Structures are given as structure tokens and as C-alpha cells.
Amino acid sequence: MMSTNGAVPVTGxxxxxxxxxxxxxVAETLFAGRRRVAWRQxxxxxxxxxxxxxxxxxxxxxxxxxxKRCGRLAVAAAREALGQAGLTPEWLQRRRVGVCIGTTVGxxxxxxxxxxxxxxxxxxxxxxxxxxxxxxxxxxxxxxFGLTGPCQTIANACSSGGVAIGHAAxxxxxxxxxxxxxxxxxxxxxxxxxxxxxxxxxxxxxxxPFDRNRRGLNLxxxxxxxxxxxxxxxxxxxxxxxxxxxxxxxxxxxxxxSAPEPSGRGLRxxxxxxxTEARLSTGDIDFINAHGTxxxxxxxxxxxxxxxxxxxxxxxxxxxxxxxxxxxxxxxxAVITVVCLQQKRxxxxxxxEEPDPDFPGRPVVENTPIAGRYGLSDSVAFGGNNVALIxxxxx
Amino acid sequence: xxxxxxTITGIGLVGGFGSGKQALLEALxxxxxxxxxxxxxxxxxxxxxxxxxxxxxxxxRFVPPAALRRMNRFAKLAVLGASxxxxxxxxxxxxRRDGVGLVIASxxxxxxxxxxxxDSMIDDEGHYPSPTLFSNSVHSSAASHLSIxxxxxxxxxxxSQFEMSTVSALLTARQWLLEGRVEAVLFGAVDEICxxxxxxxxxxxxxxxDGPIEPFAWDKQTAVMGEGAAFLLxxxxxxxxxxxxxxxxxxxxxxxxxxxPPDSLLVLGADGHTCYAKDYRRLSEQxxxxxxxxxxxxxxxxxxxxxxxxxxxxxxxxxxPRRICxxxxxxxxxxxxxxxxxxxxxxxxx
Numbered sequence: 001m002m003s004t005n006g007a008v009p010v011t012g013x014x015x016x017x018x019x020x021x022x023x024x025x026v027a028e029t030l031f032a033g034r035r036r037v038a039w040r041q042x043x044x045x046x047x048x049x050x051x052x053x054x055x056x057x058x059x060x061x062x063x064x065x066x067x068k069r070c071g072r073l074a075v076a077a078a079r080e081a082l083g084q085a086g087l088t089p090e091w092l093q094r095r096r097v098g099v100c101i102g103t104t105v106g107x108x109x110x111x112x113x114x115x116x117x118x119x120x121x122x123x124x125x126x127x128x129x130x131x132x133x134x135x136x137x138x139x140x141x142x143x144x145f146g147l148t149g150p151c152q153t154i155a156n157a158c159s160s161g162g163v164a165i166g167h168a169a170x171x172x173x174x175x176x177x178x179x180x181x182x183x184x185x186x187x188x189x190x191x192x193x194x195x196x197x198x199x200x201x202x203x204x205x206x207x208x209p210f211d212r213n214r215r216g217l218n219l220x221x222x223x224x225x226x227x228x229x230x231x232x233x234x235x236x237x238x239x240x241x242x243x244x245x246x247x248x249x250x251x252x253x254x255x256x257x258s259a260p261e262p263s264g265r266g267l268r269x270x271x272x273x274x275x276t277e278a279r280l281s282t283g284d285i286d287f288i289n290a291h292g293t294x295x296x297x298x299x300x301x302x303x304x305x306x307x308x309x310x311x312x313x314x315x316x317x318x319x320x321x322x323x324x325x326x327x328x329x330x331x332x333x334a335v336i337t338v339v340c341l342q343q344k345r346x347x348x349x350x351x352x353e354e355p356d357p358d359f360p361g362r363p364v365v366e367n368t369p370i371a372g373r374y375g376l377s378d379s380v381a382f383g384g385n386n387v388a389l390i391x392x393x394x395x
Numbered sequence: 396x397x398x399x400x401x402t403i404t405g406i407g408l409v410g411g412f413g414s415g416k417q418a419l420l421e422a423l424x425x426x427x428x429x430x431x432x433x434x435x436x437x438x439x440x441x442x443x444x445x446x447x448x449x450x451x452x453x454x455x456r457f458v459p460p461a462a463l464r465r466m467n468r469f470a471k472l473a474v475l476g477a478s479x480x481x482x483x484x485x486x487x488x489x490x491r492r493d494g495v496g497l498v499i500a501s502x503x504x505x506x507x508x509x510x511x512x513x514d515s516m517i518d519d520e521g522h523y524p525s526p527t528l529f530s531n532s533v534h535s536s537a538a539s540h541l542s543i544x545x546x547x548x549x550x551x552x553x554x555s556q557f558e559m560s561t562v563s564a565l566l567t568a569r570q571w572l573l574e575g576r577v578e579a580v581l582f583g584a585v586d587e588i589c590x591x592x593x594x595x596x597x598x599x600x601x602x603x604x605d606g607p608i609e610p611f612a613w614d615k616q617t618a619v620m621g622e623g624a625a626f627l628l629x630x631x632x633x634x635x636x637x638x639x640x641x642x643x644x645x646x647x648x649x650x651x652x653x654x655x656p657p658d659s660l661l662v663l664g665a666d667g668h669t670c671y672a673k674d675y676r677r678l679s680e681q682x683x684x685x686x687x688x689x690x691x692x693x694x695x696x697x698x699x700x701x702x703x704x705x706x707x708x709x710x711x712x713x714x715x716p717r718r719i720c721x722x723x724x725x726x727x728x729x730x731x732x733x734x735x736x737x738x739x740x741x742x743x744x745x
Binding site (some may be wrong): 043061109110112116129139155176197200249251252333384385 | 436438465493497501503504506509510512513514516517520522523524525527529530531532533534535536538540542545546547548549550551552553554555556557559562563564566567570571573574590593594595598599645647648649650651722727729
């Protein structure tokens, strides 16, 4: 693969999830080791979930149409990221700005109430369809800020947020846009929750990534967004560069529609691509923000692959704080990875107590200092799509 | 600025017209029309709506029955379209290659499986719904099945941007090729009809959903539901045998800013929806000659990929111009502009 040697500056971060309503609050929660678990009734039983705090949801979140929640989350995260980057609406409207948002729930028409009425022949109102057609997350971000550049809503399932950031960087490098708002957004949704229950990969207790007794994931909601900007644009306005995205890889397992390939060959290829693009070797990576969902299969793949590829490199999952936010996960974890580079430490992998004898990988069990400049974040999705992002911290 | 071009080395088409290039060329020759009537429960009672519906059974020519067993219809559409494109390019299946990227553009994704999963939730109240239906209900299911069937280990992307899906996805596919991330991209637009879509057509458009599509009747709602898959095998210019020609420029703009090259045949994505008509009308006034292929395949969000593929095939006929500019607009007046140059004779004209 050709190396692009085109690290793209990150000039803004935005994040909201169960761990907090803004980046600083999320970081504070993670390093304080707190998690706020809620319980949600799904099909008559109670399951742990990671919702947003009701006081920190975006305006209209609960009052407006449910299908617009993903878009509202993306807009809220984008607003924080743009504010942090010092970008005003007037400036943005004079530039070519792209929007690339990954999601799972946000692209699907799965309004249960509408469909029940439709099925029963009750001729439901068409309003939910109208709302769905207005709810495309990337389009909602573009409309919220009056942007006219390219939009892309990525529906790669749980790798969507990471893929969105990788592709947005490609657009910026190629001059398709001067700046891109990229990340992921997803909401809690009963239909999706029922789906994960059907797959028997939902932990009835708060999730325990990489722990021997893990039973699966807990769903969460939120959004994580970065502002990616060309070097020329960042220099022109003397922007503060928070980090650089220097490597991106995306590869398929070609194995199974819902289970990861056990040896992690697709994930390994995605990581190799990201390293090649960044012109780094495995020894240059200082920590890994793992996908770490808490499912037996996913954690097994990462728990075997990390020690083999990156011996001695500390890793941890932050899903114990955020839940699995599906298409948002790659975006939220990209933001967390940059925060870790800035704070020169990574949070403890909450939920981990007992090592799994089936694999050698052990996540960090306490907040751990890091010395170097490179953090890797990976995501693994349904259907075997894998993504790896490498960020370089600023000295 | 001149952009590096991509070549189209294979085309696979599946639609209401049938499967494959010959079926499309016959429709082009004789005129396309809806091939099915879909029962719909409308406000005024049961009625039939015309539709362009696909017979996916030819997929069995490419994939063994065991592999088809767990595949939803959306994935079968994609696998059939992709297989035809690979066959057209002379590539044998499975590919077993990591250097081939896979990009799927879809307006609504695997809508039948989405509602089938809801059915399983409602029917089995209190029990677990079907995990197979759930796995197949996500938009990326077609790309996942394709990567498995073709044994593709390269990058993979599913884009869902309604009418802008093709241009948005093509911006990324192009970048993958130009950055050297892949040697080739299997690029496809896939959309399917489902009963809810029929209900929406009835409720939104009433008798305007009865067709036939009249793409240039700007003030008249005439859209007819369509489904299908259109695949292009793309390579960097110079890398492959340029069977059909090349994609010269891909851009996302606003319809008011779209510049149509004067020497190009304008291929309008006008599909009988009045909500986009004012933009198409304005664009058509900028051009000396324009055409719409939507009556061949129907109204569907990923139609721009069909337009490029059909233009490539149609341009092989000597009477057609060689440069085309495909435009697709959405309700926000975004506009996808794809400029192509075609015309290296390869097939016998119909």
C-alpha cells in the first residue's frame, strides 16, 4: 500500500455520552474511574445501559422525533468541536466544509409504533417517514451549521465512527474540502437492543471488557466528533493543533455476518495499513484504545492480537464508561485517544477483575501514564469490518 | 484543476429490465416500463402500484445454494450486480484479494430485512426475535455478504445519503484509488422495494405514483418505485483496460453552482419527483442536449450509478456523444456532478 505521508491536523474535539456532556467532563469521569449505569426495560427484563444524563441531552432530544436523536447528538458534538477549534459560522460558510458521520440507528427506518400500525392495517400517519427523511445525521450537521460541502453518512455498523474519521481525512488531504467534521453518533433504541439480545451477546451485569467472566456488551448512546483541517487552513488562521491523524486502516475479515474472525486477520490488516500510512512500526505505538465490547468473541480476538503485535503496549477499553455506542464508538474513542495523548495517561479498564486464561492480553487496571506520542484506536463491526486510527499527540 | 481519472472496466446491472447488459440494452432499444404491480393498502382502500421489480434468482448462477441460504434479498441484489460486473470485466470469482475495495451506496439500506426483523419482534412478543434477521437488517449487510462471497479483505464502506449516496460514496472510492489504498474498487448502488415504501408512495403522491415516469414533465409527480443494483468495477486510469471509458470528475455542489460542460450530454437523474424538478429544469436549460434514463429503471436513491452505467453502454452506440455529465439532486438542492468520457467501441450496437 502506498504511504500517504499526509497527517491531518485535529483542531477540535466534541463528545457527549454517559460519561459526560462535553470532552472535559468525559475525561474527568474516565480518570476518576466512575461509571453511571442505568437499567432499561426491554421485553420485560431489565438490562444495564449507558444513557446520556437527562440534564445534558441536546435541546429537543426527548420531545422531538426519536429518529432525529442521532442527528441531534452529532450536531451537539460538532458544536463543541467547532467551538473548541475557534470556528465561527461565518468562517465556516466561506469555506468548503465536509461532514462525515458514522451511525447505525441513525440511518435505519425502524419506527416500531409506525410499523405496528402499518402491519395492523391502521393506515398510520406518514409523519414518521417525513421525519426519517429529515434525520440523516450528516445532513443534519450540515444544515445546523449552514454547510454546503460533501456529506457522508457511513453505515458500516460498529466501525462507522472510525471509518468516518479516516475518510474525512482522505477528503481533507485530497482537497475535496478545507475542513471536515467527522465522527459518529448513535442513540439507544429498543429495536436495536432487542437485536443484540437475540444474538445473546448482552451482559445482564455492567460490562466487563477482557474479564474472564464477561458476558457481553451493554448498549450506550452518544456522539464523538473531531474537526480535521488541512495544514494550510490551520496555519492560515493560526489554529491550535490538538493532535494529528497520521494513520488509517480499514479491512474486512470476509468471514461471518456477525462474528469476528478468531485470529483477527482483518483487524491486523487494518492496523498494518494504519501503521504503514503513518510510517510507524508497532514499537512506536504507546497505547491502544481497544474496541473491547465485553463480548467473548471480540475481546478474545483483541486479547490475542495485541500482545502478539504490540508486546508490552498498554491497552484498555473505555466501553465500561460509555457502553457500546455502536456507530458512535469509533468517534467517541477517537476523542478519548486524543485526550489521553494530551493528558499523557490512559484510564483504567473499568469492569476488568479476573484475567481470561484463554488469551494473554491484560488491560490496564489503573490510570496509567504514557510517555510517547502515538495512540491507536480500533473498532470492529458486524460483518467483519475493522478500522484502525493512529493519532500523534503534540509535544 | 484536472483531476486524475478512473476507468470503468466492468459493469453489472440488475433492475426491472432484467439482469445484465443485454437486458438493459434491450430496454434501451424498446423503451423501459414498470414490470410489476405491487399491492398497497392505500387511504382509499387496496390498490396496485406500478414498480420496477427485480427477479434475483439469477444470483444462483454465481453463488452456491448453501451460501445463499442466509443471505437477505438486499444482499442477493448486491451479489448479483457485483458478480455481473466482475464477469463483464473478466475477473473470476471468488477474487481472494485484499487490494480490492468494496463500496456500497444505498438510500434506504436493507429495508425488507429491517421490517422483517420488526415482524419477528412483534410476532414473538416476550421472546427473542430472529438473530439472523437482525444481522441482515443493518445497512452494511450487503457489503458484508459480498466480502464473504468474494473473499475480499480490503477496505469496505456502506454510505447512506439518500439521493446523494452515489456521489458521496464515489468521492471516497476515488480517493482510495488515487491514494493507492486499493488497486480496484467494486462500487455499487443497491436499493430495494418493500411494502412500507409502497405505502409511502401512495400516501405521499396518491395518483402521482401511478406512473409512467415522465422525467421532463417538471410540474407533474410521476415517479415509479424502482429497485436494483448497479455496479462499476473501477481502476486508476492507466492501470486497467479501459473497457468503457473513464470518470473524469466527481463533485458535490449546490445545484445553483453546478457547471455543466458545454460539450457534454447532460444525464439528468430526474425521476418524476416534483420536489427536485426545479433544480433539474434549471440544469437542463444550461445544456444543449440532455437525457434521463430513469424510465428504464425507476425511481431509486442510488439511480446515479445506473445513469453512469447506462450512459457508458449507450455511448458505445455510434450515434451518441462521447462526453457525459451525470447530475443527481436532492430536496436540499445538493447536486452530485459526475463527468465521464465514454466511447471506445467495444460491443456491437443493438
